Amino acid sequence: xxxxxxxRHMTATTATRVLGTVALVAVVxxxxxxxxxxxxxVVQGQAVRMLYLHVPSIWIAYGAFVLTSFSxxxxxxxxxxxxxxxxxxxxxxxxxxxxxxxFAGVTLVTxxxxxxxxxxxxxxxDARLTTTVLLFVTYLGYxxxxxxxxxxVIRGRRAAVMALISFVNVPxxxxxxxxxxxxxxxxxxxxxxxxxxxxxxYWTLLYSTLAVTIVASWLIVHRYRVIRLEELRDxxxxxxxxxxxxxxxxxxx
Amino acid sequence: MSSVVDxxxxxxxxxxxxxxxxxxxxxxxxxxxxxxxxxxxGKTSFLRVCAGLIPISDGDANVLxxxxxxxxxxxxxxxxxxGHDNHLYTDLWVREHMEFRAAATGAEAGDADAALRRLGVTxxxxxxxxxxxxxxxxxxVSIASMLVGRPQLWLLDEPHxxxxxxxxxxxxxxxxxxxxxxxxxxxxxxxxxxSTSIASRVVTLRGGRLSEDSxxx
Amino acid sequence: MLREALxxxxxxxxxEWRSKVTIGHVxxxxxxxxxxxxxxxxxxxxLLEFGAGGLYWVxxxxxxxxxxxxxxxxxxxxxxxxxxxxxAIGAPSLFLGKSLGVFIQVVFxxxxxxxxxxxxxxxxxxDWVLLLASAxxxxxxxxxxxxxxxxxxxxxxxxxTLLPLLLVPVLAPVLLAGSRxxxxxxxxxxxxxxxxxxxxxxxxAVHTAVxxxxxxxxxxxG
Numbered sequence: 020x021x022x023x024x025x026x027r028h029m030t031a032t033t034a035t036r037v038l039g040t041v042a043l044v045a046v047v048x049x050x051x052x053x054x055x056x057x058x059x060x061v062v063q064g065q066a067v068r069m070l071y072l073h074v075p076s077i078w079i080a081y082g083a084f085v086l087t088s089f090s091x092x093x094x095x096x097x098x099x100x101x102x103x104x105x106x107x108x109x110x111x112x113x114x115x116x117x118x119x120x121x122f123a124g125v126t127l128v129t130x131x132x133x134x135x136x137x138x139x140x141x142x143x144x145d146a147r148l149t150t151t152v153l154l155f156v157t158y159l160g161y162x163x164x165x166x167x168x169x170x171x172v173i174r175g176r177r178a179a180v181m182a183l184i185s186f187v188n189v190p191x192x193x194x195x196x197x198x199x200x201x202x203x204x205x206x207x208x209x210x211x212x213x214x215x216x217x218x219x220x221y222w223t224l225l226y227s228t229l230a231v232t233i234v235a236s237w238l239i240v241h242r243y244r245v246i247r248l249e250e251l252r253d254x255x256x257x258x259x260x261x262x263x264x265x266x267x268x269x270x271x272x
Numbered sequence: 273m274s275s276v277v278d279x280x281x282x283x284x285x286x287x288x289x290x291x292x293x294x295x296x297x298x299x300x301x302x303x304x305x306x307x308x309x310x311x312x313x314g315k316t317s318f319l320r321v322c323a324g325l326i327p328i329s330d331g332d333a334n335v336l337x338x339x340x341x342x343x344x345x346x347x348x349x350x351x352x353x354x355g356h357d358n359h360l361y362t363d364l365w366v367r368e369h370m371e372f373r374a375a376a377t378g379a380e381a382g383d384a385d386a387a388l389r390r391l392g393v394t395x396x397x398x399x400x401x402x403x404x405x406x407x408x409x410x411x412x413v414s415i416a417s418m419l420v421g422r423p424q425l426w427l428l429d430e431p432h433x434x435x436x437x438x439x440x441x442x443x444x445x446x447x448x449x450x451x452x453x454x455x456x457x458x459x460x461x462x463x464x465x466x467s468t469s470i471a472s473r474v475v476t477l478r479g480g481r482l483s484e485d486s487x488x489x
Numbered sequence: 490m491l492r493e494a495l496x497x498x499x500x501x502x503x504x505e506w507r508s509k510v511t512i513g514h515v516x517x518x519x520x521x522x523x524x525x526x527x528x529x530x531x532x533x534x535x536l537l538e539f540g541a542g543g544l545y546w547v548x549x550x551x552x553x554x555x556x557x558x559x560x561x562x563x564x565x566x567x568x569x570x571x572x573x574x575x576x577a578i579g580a581p582s583l584f585l586g587k588s589l590g591v592f593i594q595v596v597f598x599x600x601x602x603x604x605x606x607x608x609x610x611x612x613x614x615x616d617w618v619l620l621l622a623s624a625x626x627x628x629x630x631x632x633x634x635x636x637x638x639x640x641x642x643x644x645x646x647x648x649x650t651l652l653p654l655l656l657v658p659v660l661a662p663v664l665l666a667g668s669r670x671x672x673x674x675x676x677x678x679x680x681x682x683x684x685x686x687x688x689x690x691x692x693x694a695v696h697t698a699v700x701x702x703x704x705x706x707x708x709x710x711g
Contacts, residue, residue, distance in 0.1 A: 154658075156658045159654070164641065170286065172327070176709075180641070180706055181641060184638075184696070187695050191692055191695070195662035196662075198685075257289075257290060261290040265293060325574060348576075357568025362566070363563070364504060372500045376577060
């Protein structure tokens, strides 16, 4: 992921082209398995197919947020003596968060559609969905902080601290929402019976997780490179500015 | 070790702009240096780099014996910085503000009173909210807050602005006193006549670099 | 460190004492929010009593966010952060001092909102100890999280919109815990009040630890 693109102005390398192709094929296969090959559930019928996107998405969202937090911690505490000043960690944190937010969004949409089919309403204050929506907004805030026009170092630090705050908040949010829904469960709230996952469904779910992971990695690599190109563009502009300041100085001397 | 500021080929970037583009300068103890240069020449940035507020991205910079690449915080407690802003809590009364600043720099409340008197801010104004003061009076309070910290290096950005004639003379006197008692003074000012009266050296910046240096007088 | 923190807090409270923003603007506004909630629930006494705990914390969140905004505007309006960077006061002390200042102002706000909720929503208090403990825990958590997010938005052009966006998701568990704990204290729910109250103390402790460690990164420009 850290390798430099062949050409400075491209985001693809041979490796990521292969990865991209694999991702595409994996998604097509996932569609076939999920929509055609795997059977409908006895209880939930066709709606169960949403599972093959819903479950891998939440896994990717959590995984990406962990990556963001881990990279942010490295950026804050382990970048003093790196030659790039920790930019690598910062870029990785940012691209992972973007992908995480997208997949958290996918989780919410599929979760709500599933809720509509199984509970009859889009939203049921289910502990998992509530936690996900809070995380989704938390990381939207994180991305808002990253988009601010500021010195890259200052912006990176602010974002990294926010990532750490968000990270320590994940278990807090998770447990509090969980307690909320279990300690005070009312009669009306009997969550629809989860389908029993066996055989083909099990393998399809496992495979989908792999396919979505490949897609997410491919996205993160590309976002990382785009961020890097943006930084290169800014650096080149800066070097040109320094050069022009020197020339202006010589011309006037 | 009499060099207070020692810069070699210093490049500093702020807001994506190279505010210093290879600056060489050495300032020794007891000097009073006036910085000149047009808008955007790097005067303010030079002061802020000296104060450790802007990081350097290239070159060597030493301030009061601290290498700014390793440690930009330690020299600060020996430095007084007067920026464009006055660094005042405008809701507070003059005396309350000064007490806080004195305590924050580890000085006594009595030092705060003395500094205010030195700047000609009379007792009558001490219980007045800062927001009711005129621009010139605020500047005086701001300079007094700096005086309280007894800095070894004074960095002043357009300190004469907003001051009346009497105030400017008072400031010059204070800067001369500071220099004669061993402190070093660097101030940015457009106005040449005014400064030639006290500066021991005039340095002109252009495009983030040194353009003219009158040398040590 | 403690002495410096107290110095900062005393300064902030003195600024408040002179400007009277909390008592003059924020407290009346927060009370008004309690009245507006009654409009939203069509003055249904039962609903208001049942929701009193949650509405109280939403009003605290609303008023408290304004106080945090104000606490940092005071620092940025005349370049006072530069003065802090140049002073002997360390970042952890500044964090603790600002948090303490905000805490005391929010307590003051709650001393006005509390009776407001009791009178307007006709609430009966069953468990004073739980009520006070959860108010303390929630306010502590609110203050440290608020200062932590507040400094990130400080001085930015978009601070007024950014601060709530950063703060509310972080505070969501506090709002949840505060509401539930108050409901138990009001005798509307039987169980788990103390679980929720302790959760708020845990949140406060966790974010204090993060703030003490990380505030320096936020204060230092570059």
